[in-house]
Amino acid sequence: MTIEAALSNDIFLTYLVIVGSILAFAGVVLGALTLIGKDVSSIWKTYRGWLVMIPLVFGTIFLGRTATIIGVTLLAIFGFKEFARATGLYDDWWFAGTVYVAITVLGVASIVTDPRLQSVGWYGMFMALPVYVIATILLIPIIRNRAKGQLQRVALAIVGFVYFGWMFSHLGFLANTPYAYGYLLYLIFAVEINDVAAFTCGKLFGRHKLRENISPNKTIEGSLGAVAVSMVIPWLLWFSFPHFDALQLILTGLIVGVGGQVGDLVISYIKRDIGIKDMGVTISGHGGILDRVDSMIFVAPIFFHMVRWFHGLS
Amino acid sequence: MKEWEYHPPPDIDATMIESLRDFPRQPYMLVYAMRSLAALLLRGWMKIYHRLKVVGCENLPESGSFILVCNHTSHLDTLSLLTAIPLKRIHRTFPAAAADYFFSSLPRSAMSTILINALPFDRKLKGAESLTICAQLLANDGNILIIFPEGTRTTTGKMGRFRSGIGRLVAGTDLPVIPCHLAGGIKAWPKGKVLPRPHKLRLNIGAPQTFGHLEKNAESVRSICQNLEDRVAQLGSSDA
Numbered sequence: 001m002t003i004e005a006a007l008s009n010d011i012f013l014t015y016l017v018i019v020g021s022i023l024a025f026a027g028v029v030l031g032a033l034t035l036i037g038k039d040v041s042s043i044w045k046t047y048r049g050w051l052v053m054i055p056l057v058f059g060t061i062f063l064g065r066t067a068t069i070i071g072v073t074l075l076a077i078f079g080f081k082e083f084a085r086a087t088g089l090y091d092d093w094w095f096a097g098t099v100y101v102a103i104t105v106l107g108v109a110s111i112v113t114d115p116r117l118q119s120v121g122w123y124g125m126f127m128a129l130p131v132y133v134i135a136t137i138l139l140i141p142i143i144r145n146r147a148k149g150q151l152q153r154v155a156l157a158i159v160g161f162v163y164f165g166w167m168f169s170h171l172g173f174l175a176n177t178p179y180a181y182g183y184l185l186y187l188i189f190a191v192e193i194n195d196v197a198a199f200t201c202g203k204l205f206g207r208h209k210l211r212e213n214i215s216p217n218k219t220i221e222g223s224l225g226a227v228a229v230s231m232v233i234p235w236l237l238w239f240s241f242p243h244f245d246a247l248q249l250i251l252t253g254l255i256v257g258v259g260g261q262v263g264d265l266v267i268s269y270i271k272r273d274i275g276i277k278d279m280g281v282t283i284s285g286h287g288g289i290l291d292r293v294d295s296m297i298f299v300a301p302i303f304f305h306m307v308r309w310f311h312g313l314s
Numbered sequence: 315m316k317e318w319e320y321h322p323p324p325d326i327d328a329t330m331i332e333s334l335r336d337f338p339r340q341p342y343m344l345v346y347a348m349r350s351l352a353a354l355l356l357r358g359w360m361k362i363y364h365r366l367k368v369v370g371c372e373n374l375p376e377s378g379s380f381i382l383v384c385n386h387t388s389h390l391d392t393l394s395l396l397t398a399i400p401l402k403r404i405h406r407t408f409p410a411a412a413a414d415y416f417f418s419s420l421p422r423s424a425m426s427t428i429l430i431n432a433l434p435f436d437r438k439l440k441g442a443e444s445l446t447i448c449a450q451l452l453a454n455d456g457n458i459l460i461i462f463p464e465g466t467r468t469t470t471g472k473m474g475r476f477r478s479g480i481g482r483l484v485a486g487t488d489l490p491v492i493p494c495h496l497a498g499g500i501k502a503w504p505k506g507k508v509l510p511r512p513h514k515l516r517l518n519i520g521a522p523q524t525f526g527h528l529e530k531n532a533e534s535v536r537s538i539c540q541n542l543e544d545r546v547a548q549l550g551s552s553d554a
Contacts, residue, residue, distance in 0.1 A: 086322045093343060278327070
């Protein structure tokens with residue numbers, strides 16, 4: 001992944017055209033709705049959020065491998081920060097600081113070359129890091145000679161690192177693969193479509209609550225509709241990964257369709273347990289970072305290991 | 315199994331801009347790191363560029379809350395006082411800064427919050443409210459408040475009258491008030507100039523004063539202000 005590669009990469013350019021067209025079309029539709037007097041102010045707010053986020057995503061991927069990994073690492077750090085602030089773990093700078101450093105190390109391990117195998121990205125270190133980080137987190141109470149309330153902090157820090165840091169950072173590690181453009185852009189695109197499909201199908205056909213104690217607005221109909229849509233998209237966007245066979249396309253559809261919604265529900269019950277509505281207000285009209293990347297945290301690592309199982313990373 | 319308690323911060327629904335203006339402010343690691351770095355650089359700059367000499371550092375209490383009052387000739391007053399305070403207390407040192415000036419725009423708010431840790435003080439409409447915030451701040455042990463009782467920078471070099479806020483804040487309390495005087499500020503960075511000139515600075519820190527023996531009334535407020543004004547002026551004249 002380099003700037004020159006992006007300019008001559010058909011997959012990158014095709015996604016640019018697809019997303020650009022959707023954005024332009026949505027803008028025209030919203031404009032038309034405003035003209036005929038419909039109240040679409042909240043959708044406009046969300047739309048303006050996209051107008052900022054989409055160029056950022058394409059710009060980062062355009063800049064290449066290192067920029068993409070740094071971008072994902074920053075998202076992981078600030079996503080973890082939202083989690084830490086919401087739970088109150090942020091008040092303890094020993095734990096929060098350790099996880100900050102640990103997520104940064106994940107980014108570094110994704111960028112550097114494996115010192116033994118000479119492959120791009122130090123896969124062994126990336127996969128072994130949770131061991132070292134969890135060991136370090138468990139050490140903190142011992143170093144500080146404290147017992148009271150430490151299990152809660154240790155537990156929150158480990159969830160914070162493993163889920164919001166390590167699992168999400170798999171997305172960045174995908175930048176080291178030869179099909180990086182296809183994998184990354186497909187995942188980002190398909191996960192968002194999955195979200196939109198769940199919302200739209202829910203609005204159109206929603207009758208039965210999916211998990212009313214976690215997310216009262218989600219319906220079984222919406223969820224099934226999203227899975228159906230997500231199962232179709234890999235076939236439509238097959239050009240993203242021409243080396244996939246039918247089984248892998250089906251798995252891709254399932255991972256995005258099911259995994260995306262599970263990721264959404266995970267953040268939902270975390271928020272509901274804490275008692276907050278949004279994780280933050282980083283992105284106007286979208287809530288916090290975690291409210292936006294919730295599905296990706298779940299999808300990225302599972303897709304990553306599916307790809308690695310069938311095709312390896314190089 | 316008993317459930318855990320979570321403590322989401324009060325500003326979780328605030329945007330970055332809102333939380334910059336919010337006070338008391340939430341501690342952020344990045345902000346602390348940037349402020350510590352800025353304080354270090356500031357120390358070097360004040361000592362080398364302005365050859366700042368601090369006299370009377372031993373008058374600063376080692377623990378507990380206290381107030382620094384100083385004459386106000388330029389922005390260098392705040393910067394000199396921040397240089398005199400031990401580095402580890404820098405995050406609990408709050409220069410009271412005019413909200414209409416230091417928090418007027420986003421870049422200024424960010425600078426005031428991150429680098430100086432300024433307390434937004436409304437000197438026009440909500441003076442009493444701002445004083446309440448100051449009093450709450452000082453009620454927490456270990457906080458340092460920097461106040462310029464003249465209320466604005468002098469343009470003539472002559473010290474202005476001390477306004478009543480400081481008297482109302484400390485009358486009848488045991489809070490130590492430390493009079494300080496910075497000499498050379500008016501020549502180094504006069505009001506209206508963009509950048510300071512490498513003029514020599516000298517900061518005199520006087521002995522702590524307490525006003526617990528006075529009652530909270532208009533008369534004692536006047537006498538406190540006069541007392542502090544005289545002491546600051548005296549610290550200034552001892553230089554000449």
